[in-house]
Amino acid sequence: MIDLIVKAIAYSSCIGIGAASITMIYDATRTFNFAHASMVSYGMYVAFIAVYLLGFTPYHALPLAILVGGGLGLVTYYGVNKWLLKARASETNLMMSTLGVDLVMFGFLNVLSDYLIQVYKVPAKFFVLETRDIMIQVGDTSIRLVGIVAPLVLVAIVVSLHIFLTRTKIGVAMRASIENPALASISGINTDVVYALAWLIGGALATLSGLLISLVVTGYTAAGMTMIVSFFAGSIVGGLFSIFGSLLGGLLVGLSEFLGISLLGSVLGGWIYAYRPAIPLAAMAITLLLKPEGLAGFFVKVRE
Numbered sequence: 001m002i003d004l005i006v007k008a009i010a011y012s013s014c015i016g017i018g019a020a021s022i023t024m025i026y027d028a029t030r031t032f033n034f035a036h037a038s039m040v041s042y043g044m045y046v047a048f049i050a051v052y053l054l055g056f057t058p059y060h061a062l063p064l065a066i067l068v069g070g071g072l073g074l075v076t077y078y079g080v081n082k083w084l085l086k087a088r089a090s091e092t093n094l095m096m097s098t099l100g101v102d103l104v105m106f107g108f109l110n111v112l113s114d115y116l117i118q119v120y121k122v123p124a125k126f127f128v129l130e131t132r133d134i135m136i137q138v139g140d141t142s143i144r145l146v147g148i149v150a151p152l153v154l155v156a157i158v159v160s161l162h163i164f165l166t167r168t169k170i171g172v173a174m175r176a177s178i179e180n181p182a183l184a185s186i187s188g189i190n191t192d193v194v195y196a197l198a199w200l201i202g203g204a205l206a207t208l209s210g211l212l213i214s215l216v217v218t219g220y221t222a223a224g225m226t227m228i229v230s231f232f233a234g235s236i237v238g239g240l241f242s243i244f245g246s247l248l249g250g251l252l253v254g255l256s257e258f259l260g261i262s263l264l265g266s267v268l269g270g271w272i273y274a275y276r277p278a279i280p281l282a283a284m285a286i287t288l289l290l291k292p293e294g295l296a297g298f299f300v301k302v303r304e
Helices: 002-029 036-052 058-086 091-120 146-167 169-179 181-186 191-213 223-238 243-268 270-275 278-290 296-303
Strands: 135-138 141-144
Touching (some): 002 036, 002 058, 002 141, 002 169, 002 223, 036 091, 036 191, 036 223, 058 091, 058 191, 146 169, 146 243, 169 181, 181 191, 191 223, 243 270, 243 278
Antiparallel strands (some): 135 141
């Protein structure tokens, strides 16, 4: 039971981090980033390479995951998103463009996987890093380190983003550009830099969540695609216009999904696990029907 709770906390923290990535990019550019799926998978493969090729733990590769994700975000923005924004493409076109980017990234990731298998003879098609996690002894109980690191990373992101968005000039400029792009541009704010920064941070958060979540679930090239519903559900439940709300929304969706399916499995049997994606889908549907602004709507009312 303790191990289940620890894994649930780690999983939900990763969903929260990934949900913040989706909200960050959507708030800045009105783009639903479907390339988020492959970015998460790239984070998992950064962890895999750190363990199988470099002999490190996945935690040593956290900075590398941030660099890889940030790079993928910038490539997506400067390669595709920037030009569509200049052409004033609709939100639908912006969203569909990221689906194309995702397919390209997915193709390159499969090439990387095959290369690792052929050259290094490592199990890069499907891998389980859970057994490579560090165990921490607390009394008579052993706890997976990811159950401590993931929520700490989540808290660190909340604090860092708050300081960045409220105490730095570029952060304030980013908030201004998100809230009113036209006025921000007239005021002399370089919105192109703001948009690029949003993709940089969003990509970094996506791969960071992927690296950490690889210590909870099985890794493979399409892993991000199978979890994309949970990330989007966390973003919507938290509120598409609140980065901090999405962190909380992802946390709640992840906990509901992980613990909910475990409870249903113990009662109904193993067949129910195939319907696990129904939990975040239900959370997303209920939120859109009853409270489209998500949890962020409650925060606004409290402040008012």
